[in-house]
Amino acid sequence: MDSVKISENILGDLIAPDTRWQYFDFTLQNLKQSVDTIELSANVPEGVRSQIDICKKLFLYSYFVYEFATIAMERSFMAIESALKLKYKIDGEGEIKGTITLKRLLDWAVDNQKIEERFPGMKDTIRHLRNSFAHPERQNINTPFDAIWCFSENVKVINSLFDVSQSSSV
Secondary structure, eight states, rough: OOOOOTTTTHHHHHHSEEEGGGGOOOOOOHHHHHHTTTOTTTTTTTTHHHHHHHHHHHHTTTTTTTTTTHHHHHHHHHHHHHHHHHHHTTTTOOOOOOOOOOOOOOOHHHHHSOOOOOOOOOHHHHHHHHHHHHSSSSOOOOOOOOOOOOOHHHHHHHHHHHHHHHHHOO
């Protein structure tokens, strides 16, 4: 088995942009601006917020380690799951005993109008992508732009869970 080789110039490599970014004509400042436009609503609890903050940092560091964009996207699916569990508890559904599946949480959230199923099959898409990251058969690498778009969509789902106007009308 081949081991990963660490460059002799590891410190220099850490501050050099990943060469794959050259194909996108995109700077670190452009990346930061893109990430900064994705915001959580003020009502999102700190536990979920800290997970999204880590995703944002990973996106910025993807300028130096390309694969970090995919990892950030992966983590945003875990943040959705955390947000769903938290919302389930907050809304008085009780403590989660044992295992509660992501499917059950998504069904509960859509059925109780906690989130809007913005396109047919949204719940299945979220489950499929989250499961493919949680139980990988191979390493997937997404382009940073695909990953940022997906991350942005996941943040919209999280924001909708904690939207005060939506919660009060349900």
